[in-house]
Amino acid sequence: MADGTLWIGNKRYSSWSLRGWLAVHLAGLDVEERVIPFVRDGNGGTPGIKAVSPNGLVPYLRHDGAEIFESLAIVEYCAEVKPTLWPEDRAARALARSWAGEMHAGFANLRKAMPMNLGRDFAGLRRTPEALADIARIEAIWAECRRRNQGPYLAGEAMGALDCMFVPVATRFITYAPEISADTLAYCDAVRAHPLVARWYAEAAAEPKEWLLAHYEDIA
16 A cells, blocks of 8 residues: 555646656655646636645645645655755755755746647747746756766756756756757756656656646647
8 A cells, every 4th residue: 555645737737746746756655646637617726636735736745644735845855755866965955955946936937938738849939038038047057057966967867856846847948949058958858868757758648638728738
């Protein structure tokens, strides 16, 4: 019997679910996964999610007596189980947490202009000045991470907590194909090739057509 349950939204669309899901799997937690497909109830939410999650959002994790209903908190919880998800060095760990917090709280213009959709090619679309400014800042963070750590991922040779926060951005770069540096593209390629990310993409592609939402599909 599993030690808990992880509720998530559509794998095609839910960037925050992807963050929590990655952390749970990187930490090796034994949980049952439940997908609640997004719908619109007139109030901007999904009734099935509101009925389960304390804040009406996903991801929501219950594990071994703990309840965690916020993506960055799930990442931190998983790092308590597997401390190597953050860098071992104190200063490096503090810097990584700062960047993770910036991702969590910022880049609203990129999120609005380029919502996550793993099943479409929107190359060249939604390049608003505000989104491009967010992309420039993200590229600068990734370049500094990889300069410091000399690995394919943001904190070294293995995917970790900081990557969990930024992987959904890499999927946006793949979908919308903004002009990015060779180093940024190399990170996106490393993310896409990771077995867990490949699994998420495959399972997103297998979701029922009835789960498709015009809000995410009718991008112009």
